[in-house]
Amino acid sequence: MAKKNLPNIPIYIGDWERDCNVLSLESEMAWMKIIFKMHLNGKQSSYKTSTKGLQILWKSQGEKVKEIIEELLFNEICEISEITGGFIFKCRRLEKENKISKTRSEAVSKRYKNKKEDTSHLQTSYKNLQNTDIDYENESDNEIKNKIEIEKGVVGEIFEHEFTEILSDFFLQTTEAQKMKVNGFLRSKLIRPQIENFKLQTQAYAEYKELTGEKIHNWFSYQAEWDREDWIKKLEREKLNNQRKDVKKNNQNSTGASDEFRTKTAERLGIIQSK
Incomplete structure (x- = not known):
C-alpha cells in the first residue's frame, strides 16, 4: 500500500x-x-x-x-x-494505478507465501549433492562428475523458474510469450556473477517502490536500467528517513502535550494566587 x-x-x-x-x-x-x-x-x-x-x-x-x-x-x-x-x-489514472499496484502486491505475497513448498525440491537436490561421497563411492570419477553437474542443473532450473514467476508477476508479464522473455533474460544472467546481485537489487527495488509509492518501471526499462541505481542503499536511506520523521513527529507531539500541561498548570496557579 x-x-x-x-x-x-x-x-x-x-x-x-x-x-x-x-x-x-x-x-x-x-x-x-x-x-x-x-x-x-x-x-x-x-x-x-x-x-x-x-x-x-x-x-x-x-x-x-x-x-x-x-x-x-x-x-x-x-x-x-x-x-x-x-x-x-x-481519477481514472489513479484508479488504474492502484489496481495494478494491488495486483502486483497480491501476486508477490502469494509467491512468497508458497515459497517453502516450492523450494522442497531444492532442499532434496542439495541434500543429494551433499551426500555424493556416500552415493557415488563405487562409481568412477567421470560418472560422479557428470551426475553432480546434472543435479546442479536441476537446482538451477528450479531456482530460475521460481524467480521467473515472481519477476513476471511483479512486472505484469503474464502471457507465456512475456514469461519466456523474462526467462531468457535470467538465463543470460545466470552464467554471470551478476545474478545474485540482480536478485538482491530487485527485491530492494520492489520494497522501495512499495514504500514510497513511486512509479514502477515497465519490464523492458527495468532490465536495461536496474544496475544504474543501488536500490539496496536507496531502500536503507528511505527507511532511515522515515524513522527520523517518526521520531521527530513523536517528539513534536510530546512537546505539544508538555506545553499544554504547563499552560494549564500556570492557569491553575494564577487562579490560586488571585484567591
Whole structure:
C-alpha cells in the first residue's frame, strides 16, 4: 500500500497537456487541487467533499464552482458524482494505478507465501549433492562428475523458474510469450556473477517502490536500467528517513502535550494566587 502524505506527485506531462489543454487555466488548476487532495489521502482514486468545502478549496463562489464542474465533465477529465450536500470526484489514472499496484502486491505475497513448498525440491537436490561421497563411492570419477553437474542443473532450473514467476508477476508479464522473455533474460544472467546481485537489487527495488509509492518501471526499462541505481542503499536511506520523521513527529507531539500541561498548570496557579 502506498504511504500517506506522499512527498511528491508523479505528473505525466504528456498526458496532462493532452487532457487539460482544452481547459481554462482556472479549471485546470481546480482539477490539480483535487489531485493534490487525492494524494494527501494516501493516493486514493476518489475524493469526496461538501459543496462548501469545494468552494473553499477552489476559492470560488457557487456559480463559478458550477461552471468549473460543467467544464470538467464536458471535456471528460474525470468522473464527478453529485451527492447530497456535495460531490465525489474520481481519477481514472489513479484508479488504474492502484489496481495494478494491488495486483502486483497480491501476486508477490502469494509467491512468497508458497515459497517453502516450492523450494522442497531444492532442499532434496542439495541434500543429494551433499551426500555424493556416500552415493557415488563405487562409481568412477567421470560418472560422479557428470551426475553432480546434472543435479546442479536441476537446482538451477528450479531456482530460475521460481524467480521467473515472481519477476513476471511483479512486472505484469503474464502471457507465456512475456514469461519466456523474462526467462531468457535470467538465463543470460545466470552464467554471470551478476545474478545474485540482480536478485538482491530487485527485491530492494520492489520494497522501495512499495514504500514510497513511486512509479514502477515497465519490464523492458527495468532490465536495461536496474544496475544504474543501488536500490539496496536507496531502500536503507528511505527507511532511515522515515524513522527520523517518526521520531521527530513523536517528539513534536510530546512537546505539544508538555506545553499544554504547563499552560494549564500556570492557569491553575494564577487562579490560586488571585484567591
